[in-house]
Amino acid sequence: MEFHSINPYNGEQVGQYTALTSIELENILDKSAEVFKTWSREPLSVRTGLIKKAAEVLRENVEDYAQMITSEMGKPISESRAEVNKCAWVCDYYAENAETFLAPEVIETDAEQSFVRHDPIGTVFAVMPWNFPFWQVFRFAAPTLTAGNTGLLKHAPNVFGCAEMIEDVFTKAGYPEGVFQNLIVHHDQTEKIIAHDAVKAVTLTGSEMAGSAVAQIAGKYIKKSLLELGGNNSFIVLEDADIDKAVKTAVSARMLNCGQSCIAAKRFILLESVYDEFVEKFTKAVREIKKGDTTDDATQVGPLARKDLADQLNRQVKESISQGATLLAGGKQDNCFHEPTILGNIKPGMAAFDEETFGPLAAIIKAKNIEEAFSLSEQSKYGLGVSVFTRDTSKAVEFASRVTDGAFFVNELVKSDPRLPFGGNKRSGYGRELAKDGMMEFINKKVVYVKG
Template sequence: MATVTSVNPYSGKELESYKTHTKTEISEILEKASDRFLSWRETSFAERKKLLLAAATELKKNTKEYAETITQEIGKPISQSVAEVEKCAWVCEYYAENAEKHLQDEVIKTDAKKSYVSFEPMGVVLAVMPWNYPFWQVFRFAAPALMAGNIAVLKHASNVFGSALNIEKVFKRAGYPGHCFTTLLAGSDAIEEIIENPIIKAVTLTGSVSAGAAVAATAGKNIKKTVLELGGSNSLVVLKDCDMEATLDICVQARFQNTGQSCIAGKRLLIDASIADVFVEKLLVKVRELKSGDPMDEKTYIGTLAREDLAKDLEEQVNVSLKEGAQLRIGGKRQRAYFEPTILTEVSPKMKVFKEETFGPALAVTTFKSIDEAIELSNNSKFGLGVSVFTKNVEAAEKIAYRFEEGAVFINELVKSDPRLPFGGVKDSGYGRELSQHGIREFVNRKTIYINE
């Protein structure tokens, strides 16, 4: 047993200390989760719907309580923490209303009297989740998993144990039977043994490429299903015929919300060379207007990064890129866990801020002279989570969407997750899908039923 202490990245003050679960305690939790599955899978969709709607009500009722913990633990501006909790209520309501339809038997005509595919729960599913959206990442897994009849076990990032326990509290307050959703207070060194436990039937992870590879390797050795949502280095492709003012506002939000700490943030700004100078000057004005400060202030848009080491990593990426020839137009300075909103121009594909994922408020700007060059630059990444294309010629953009090596193409909008649409990536951004009908069917047994007289 170890002790983990959470620290407010803005004030530097200690928040809470947590004792991690021992191996024996983890085994006991998994046993209870397994026992609960036997009764939970027998419940009707109507029963599960009632409970998940109660969870949505609880999230709405105590939004401020949960949001304040998020902000204290990771420095996210409070207005954005509130929005995150509210979005979790939405995904609960979505699956409460749609899960039964998504999982209804699929009748297939064959030479049998009757043949169909049923979608049955797998059992206890482990979620390994990150800190940057400590509620949303979990609920977009838990809502469909529970509605499908599975049991959820969460291993959250160690700096958001308070939020992890709050999520467990949401389900308890909603009236869920014990051990339908359980939090494991454990470090990353415990994950391998947890996955190897035969009670765990599948694993979903949102996190880094290295973490995803390690989890997938362990799950693969044990023949267990995985879904991986990993990093991203999304490009914002700005064509010369864009609506410039609307595009500017979307690009600022795409890069700087959550202080840039998002896998789907627009990290590489690719602009047609003919409008680049004007666009960047207008962009600088808007970025200067972003309010930095106390994350608990509702007017704050840029908080701190979640930890000081993360800010140092970003600082190193920016400084190396400057030495490589990038031009600093704004920002670039760090103070403890705070990093100024930063824009670099004249960025080439060989530079760190282009090649690597930048997890913080730094935007790399590169120009292009043709749409073919823009697509080549956008695809010049080991990641493939999503891309945004800005143009008034929507029809033309839609026709080239297939050429982008991404899990999603958003035209005149930032890449975002929506309960109604599948979410996930290709290449080093992972595999499998979350959300929508596609997400809820990731952790079910697609069983063929064949009947003859």
């Protein structure tokens, strides 16, 4: 089987890749298990030194990696550079903190000694998406490999060039052969991989449908799974908010990566008293976004990664309008490109309210008061994150307990940070990445009890 990655901006082929044969795949899986035996016994200082070196490789080659990201999935080049540098940051973070995170936890009992060791579990299989083709992989790989596990990557077919470069990062950094391996495979090989004795856990970032399928397979073979799925984040603007600040943040929160982000703000819930001012200023700002050549440093929004994704977004726009929404800006599609779009008068039951919109579409919703605003926010099957804008930060924090999402940001867009646990609730998945929690996901918490 052949895979082709196509530049969504100009339609040119970026690369062609041949799927692994069954024998090649089996050999890689066996190798991962064999290498784990020695890699897991390497001193932690060796593993932290290597992940630190991986950060150096990323920074030294940022332009090459950024060019591949932009070519394969259409992200503006400035955002691609930022993504690579963020990967270096997460590598540095675990190089600096792994010793503390993995230290034995002493627990006082009637034993002479009793403590919990934090040991690696084996090979972790990662199924990763195309929207942040480097970042999604490194936020899994940095803690997982540093903890002493080995890793297998099955990336999205349209970013197989990025996948090969990521494997090369670890090679250049000096990792032993087999610690991190890239798999050029179709998704129909997923069950075979998860079922293999080498694989002890699977982590997936992707759609709700993909997460459900992988979780079922993992459950069948009694393998741990971590799922980071879709989101339909709300962006709540209260009556005392700094509107100019809220608008500036809102543009980034919705349009970064051309809106192709699970944690992007999608539903903008505005109190009546600030509705008109916010909509006027937000619409003006969105219309001024620079579109164009994704290799131009000044470009802010490019195409979506594939035409079918643009088609899906356009369907949601048209369907919402037919249900009573008002088109305030944008709305047009040209192949992979979809104009940054704003829909007003959005209500529950409309596609733009109920569904995850993976692209540059902002759904504007009016709320009578703060209670209704948070009630509307909760009307979603997803639970990834909420942003609230207000000058009364104490009052906002009081509402954190009413939010079922995995993140609650005040006067800031929802974002991932190596220092903070990241993950969702409800249909947004389960488990946590990043921070200490991310390292503990694929650890054997082993009790040691010694009686004299």
